Every structure is written in C-alpha cells, then in structure tokens.
Amino acid sequence: MHPALPFLIAALLFGIGVYGVLVRRNAVLLLMAVELMLNAVNLVFVTADSTVKAAVPRSGQVFALFVIVLAAAEIGVGLAIILQLYRLRRSVAVDEVPLSDSSESEKSPVS
Amino acid sequence: MTTADVLIAALGAVALGSGLLVVTTRHVVRAGLWLVVTLGAIAGLYLVLTAELVAWVQVLLYVGAVVVLLLFAVMLTRAPIGASDDLDRPRWPGTLVGAGAGLGLATLFLIGYRWMKVGLPDPGTAERLGGDLFHTWVLPFELVSVLLLAALVGAIVLSRPDIGGRR
Numbered sequence: 001m002h003p004a005l006p007f008l009i010a011a012l013l014f015g016i017g018v019y020g021v022l023v024r025r026n027a028v029l030l031l032m033a034v035e036l037m038l039n040a041v042n043l044v045f046v047t048a049d050s051t052v053k054a055a056v057p058r059s060g061q062v063f064a065l066f067v068i069v070l071a072a073a074e075i076g077v078g079l080a081i082i083l084q085l086y087r088l089r090r091s092v093a094v095d096e097v098p099l100s101d102s103s104e105s106e107k108s109p110v111s
Numbered sequence: 112m113t114t115a116d117v118l119i120a121a122l123g124a125v126a127l128g129s130g131l132l133v134v135t136t137r138h139v140v141r142a143g144l145w146l147v148v149t150l151g152a153i154a155g156l157y158l159v160l161t162a163e164l165v166a167w168v169q170v171l172l173y174v175g176a177v178v179v180l181l182l183f184a185v186m187l188t189r190a191p192i193g194a195s196d197d198l199d200r201p202r203w204p205g206t207l208v209g210a211g212a213g214l215g216l217a218t219l220f221l222i223g224y225r226w227m228k229v230g231l232p233d234p235g236t237a238e239r240l241g242g243d244l245f246h247t248w249v250l251p252f253e254l255v256s257v258l259l260l261a262a263l264v265g266a267i268v269l270s271r272p273d274i275g276g277r278r
C-alpha cells in the first residue's frame with residue numbers, strides 16, 4: 001500500500017478541523033471540529049505506526065489509544081464548561097464571551 | 112493500486128466529505144450525525160491499516176460515547192432544531208488558514224513519503240497491543256488514569272456552582 005494516501009487524508013481532515021474551529025460560533029460545533037483535528041492526528045499516528053519501521057513496535061497505536069482517552073476527558077470537561085457558560089449567559093456563541101472580567105456586572109450563577 | 116489502496120481511498124473520501132459537512136452544515140444536530148459518519152469511516156481506515164484494537168476502541172469511545180455527549184450538549188444548550196443562519200462567522204479567514212494548514216501539511220507528507228510502497232505489518236490485535244501497553248507503556252497508562260480522575264473531579268466542580276469558584 002502507499003502510505004502517502006492516508007497521510008494526505010489526515011492532512012486534509014486536519015485542515016477541515018482548523019476551518020471549523022475558526023469559523024463556527026456555536027461552542028458545541030467548535031468541540032466537534034476539535035474532534036476532527038484529534039482524529040486526523042490519530043490517523044497520522046496509526047499510519048506512521050504501520051508503515052515506518054519503529055524501534056518500539058506498535059507505539060503509534062498505543063499513542064492513538066492515549067489520544068482517544070484524552071479526547072474523552074476533554075469532551076467531559078468541555079461539556080461542563082459549555083453548560084456553565086449557557087447557565088450564565090443563555091447563549092453558547094463563543095464570539096460573545098467577554099475576554100476581560102473587569103466590567104463584571106452579571107448576577108451570580110443561579111443554581 | 113492494491114485492494115488496501117482502493118479501500119483507503121474510498122473510506123478517506125467518505126471521511127473527508129462528511130467532515131466537510133460537519134463544519135459547513137446549518138443544522139446543529141446534523142453536524143453531530145455527520146460526525147458519526149466521519150468517525151466511522153476513520154475506524155474503517157484503522158481496520159485497513161491493521162490497527163484492529165484502535166478501530167474498535169474508536170467505535171466504542173468516539174462513535175458511542177463522545178457523540179452521545181456532544182448531542183447531549185446540543186440538547187442541553189437548547190440549540191435550534193431547524194436550520195439557523197448565525198452559526199458561522201465570516202468565512203474567508205477560516206478558509207484561508209484551514210486550506211493553508213491542510214494543503215501545507217499534505218505537501219510536507221508528499222515530500223516526505225513521495226509515492227513509495229510498503230507492506231503492512233501484523234495486525235495490532237488486543238493481545239499484542241495489550242502486551243505492549245502493560246510492558247513498555249505502564250507508567251503513561253497509569254498517568255492517563257490519574258488524568259481521567261482529575262478531569263472527572265474538574266467536570267463535577269465546574270458543573271456545581273455551589274462548590275465552584277465563588278466570587
């Protein structure tokens with residue numbers, strides 16, 4: 001097989017993920033684009049593992065497993081952050097989030 | 112062109128097409144469903160690339176758990192059900208940077224690998240990969256478990272305002 005093929009797919013998928021992160025306004029859609037990028041990286045890991053002769057065999061696949069676990073943790077924390085944002089502001093549009101905390105006139109979160 | 116090449120090209124086309132739909136569709140819920148197609152196609156790519164265990168873990172964790180969590184997030188933030196026009200910012204900077212990153216990386220890979228041909232190794236079954244994981248990679252494995260615990264505690268603290276950061 002030609003290793004250039006899956007590498008090309010991974011590179012283009014990463015580009016799609018970058019586009020999604022930069023363009024989307026909804027925080028949940030942003031997380032989906034981040035997932036696309038993580039999957040592209042995983043694809044590079046697995047392809048390199050099965051096409052390059054490595055000193056430690058199958059280390060790429062082990063790293064892909066680690067990345068999958070990290071993505072799961074990231075989604076959990078990201079979901080908590082997004083829900084807190086929604087509770088505070090009734091909106092998850094990322095370009096409406098104030099970047100400074102100084103002009104804080106919001107009421108405290110309702111529990 | 113061997114069978115593996117044809118399979119990889121087909122699955123890659125599916126993954127890229129549905130990935131493009133994930134970032135361009137105007138329905139929030141449909142983006143999640145197209146994400147399922149993308150992740151499934153990538154799991155198929157892992158299978159062709161002899162990473163069996165990674166493929167099944169991908170189906171279990173990504174297609175199973177992560178997408179369900181994302182759809183939960185879509186519902187809990189009361190996303191609009193129909194098509195909505197305000198999902199995107201101005202597109203041209205994102206298009207520029209995204210296309211630049213994707214095509215740049217693709218060029219780098221093409222320069223590095225050209226059109227060389229390799230044989231595929233033995234499949235990474237659960238037995239082999241488990242042996243590696245618990246011999247060579249025990250310490251990172253344990254660290255990942257600690258990190259999962261930290262993420263769990265962090266998510267609980269974040270989602271409970273009565274114990275979270277009180278100003």
